[in-house]
Amino acid sequence: MAQMYFYYSAMNAGKSTTLLQSSFNYRERGMTPVIFTAAIDDRYGKGKVSSRIGLQEDAELFSTSDDLYARLQDMNATKKVDCVLIDECQFLTKVQVYQLTEVVDKLNIPVLCYGLRSDFRGELFEGSRYLLAWADKLVELKTICHCGRKANMVIRQDASGKAIADGDQVEIGGNDRYVSVCRKHYKEALGR
Numbered sequence: 219m220a221q222m223y224f225y226y227s228a229m230n231a232g233k234s235t236t237l238l239q240s241s242f243n244y245r246e247r248g249m250t251p252v253i254f255t256a257a258i259d260d261r262y263g264k265g266k267v268s269s270r271i272g273l274q275e276d277a278e279l280f281s282t283s284d285d286l287y288a289r290l291q292d293m294n295a296t297k298k299v300d301c302v303l304i305d306e307c308q309f310l311t312k313v314q315v316y317q318l319t320e321v322v323d324k325l326n327i328p329v330l331c332y333g334l335r336s337d338f339r340g341e342l343f344e345g346s347r348y349l350l351a352w353a354d355k356l357v358e359l360k361t362i363c364h365c366g367r368k369a370n371m372v373i374r375q376d377a378s379g380k381a382i383a384d385g386d387q388v389e390i391g392g393n394d395r396y397v398s399v400c401r402k403h404y405k406e407a408l409g410r
């Protein structure tokens with residue numbers, strides 16, 4: 219029986235790197251993984267997942283309006299899909315997380331999702347909320363705060379490096395805008 223996995227962490231914990239390693243392992247065994255990433259995240263080039271250790275792969279793009287079950291059913295009918303790997307899964311909608319459970323339950327294809335649990339305000343993303351609720355396996359990937367504790371929060375910074383408390387949930391960026399920290403230093407940065 220296939221299963222759905224949610225690998226979650228703060229930023230820069232190596233989620234994309236782990237996804238690429240899983241894809242490599244499937245390919246090494248002559249199997250066919252399919253990678254998806256969010257169309258809105260074009261930091262390392264549209265339709266690409268990359269990591270600084272040198273691995274890079276082309277990816278299918280998903281937008282909030284896509285029917286992921288229909289797309290994967292079509293792909294699987296053309297060529298057997300052995301595994302689905304989703305990067306930036308926090309940007310999935312509730313409906314899309316449900317569609318991915320159908321890929322697992324009806325098509326019997328494992329779905330491995332990689333993404334953030336919470337945003338810079340400490341609120342769940344929609345995709346993460348339903349993955350936490352519906353995934354078979356929850357796996358935390360860890361990174362560390364400057365103090366050495368586990369970093370489970372992410373600060374969004376303004377141009378001067380000051381932590382921001384409010385704003386749109388989605389704003390694509392990297393180390394220039396975001397810092398992963400422990401909860402204690404998250405509160406301190408926001409003056410709480």
Ligand SMILES: Nc1ncnc2c1ncn2[C@@H]1O[C@H](COP(=O)(O)OP(=O)(O)O)[C@@H](O)[C@H]1O
Nearest residue numbers: 228229230231232233234235236262268269270
């Ligand atoms: N193409 C790239 N070039 C340079 N650095 C990268 C690239 N992709 C990722 N990184 C860096 O590698 C580190 C971990 O990356 P990643 O696996 O993307 O973690 P996560 O997905 O958890 O944020 C981060 O410091 C990130 O800035």
Ligand SMILES: Cc1cn([C@H]2C[C@H](O)[C@@H](COP(=O)(O)O)O2)c(=O)[nH]c1=O
Nearest residue numbers: 229230259337338372387388389390391
């Ligand atoms: C915390 C937070 C992050 N984002 C964006 C910023 C990046 O583009 C992605 C996460 O990338 P990762 O390094 O692959 O984990 O999400 C956002 O839009 N809103 C937020 O609050």
Ligand SMILES: [Zn+2]
Nearest residue numbers: 363365400403
């Ligand atoms: Zn800390």
